Amino acid sequence: AQSVSQHNHHVILSEAASLELGCNYSYGGTVNLFWYVQYPGQHLQLLLKYFSGDPLVKGIKGFEAEFIKSKFSFNLRKPSVQWSDTAEYFCAVNSWGKLQFGAGTQVVVTP
Amino acid sequence: DARVTQTPRHKVTEMGQEVTMRCQPILGHNTVFWYRQTMMQGLELLAYFRNRAPLDDSGMPKDRFSAEMPDATLATLKIQPSEPRDSAVYFCASGLDRPENSPLHFGNGTRLTVT
Secondary structure (H helix, E strand, C coil): CCCEEECCCEEEEECCCCEEECEEECCCCCCEEEEEEECCCCCEEEEEEECCCCCEEECHHHCEEEEEHHHCEEEEEECCCCHHHCEEEEEEEEECCEEEECCCEEEEEEC | CCCCEEECCEEEECCCCCEEEEEECCCCCCEEEEEEEECCCEEEEEEEEECCEEEECCCCCCCCEEEEEEECCEEEEEECCCCHHHCEEEEEEEECCCCCCCCCEECCCEEEEEC
8 A cells, every 4th residue: 555654753852953854655656755844733834845856855944855766765854953843744745646644743842 | 825725714513513614725726635634643635636526535434524626716525424533623735737836735724623
């Protein structure tokens, strides 16, 4: 079955720490990959996306993600987090027009 | 800035009542998705439409849920009868056929509480 797996359900870290969130998918064929963020009480917003080309993609707010095809992974990174990065982060895969989300990772950044 | 509009924002209802949630996709978008978000299950895809035609509703309990697009500017999700386990936030999202042109844009959601 097609699936999207996020490795961590909860991450707590201090401001200025580096963040890396794992995402693996099990789709075959061509996929489009996304990371969405949901700030407390808000709707989902797109952080970044990968369709083709350079496997290292840069998004908003200093986030980046690397697509590693051989590992079916699309990990999200940020070198130095801020308190305002506290949110839930969702990896998503678009396959045949259907966007499937991972379970999400709740990230809490402490001052 | 174009937005997906969902109504109502909050809905509290008693078990057994019918619930209708509405979504106005962004003008020009031809795909519409309904997602349900709960603490336990995360984001679940319930149904999605392309050019108003339902393409996949396999994630939706068929006995009580129904999703329709009466026209290009309105998508509806109905629950009849509602049950306490339906309590969740329901998100609508719209996009274009070719996702590389436009990722999904989400509405603010409808928070449903069934007592």
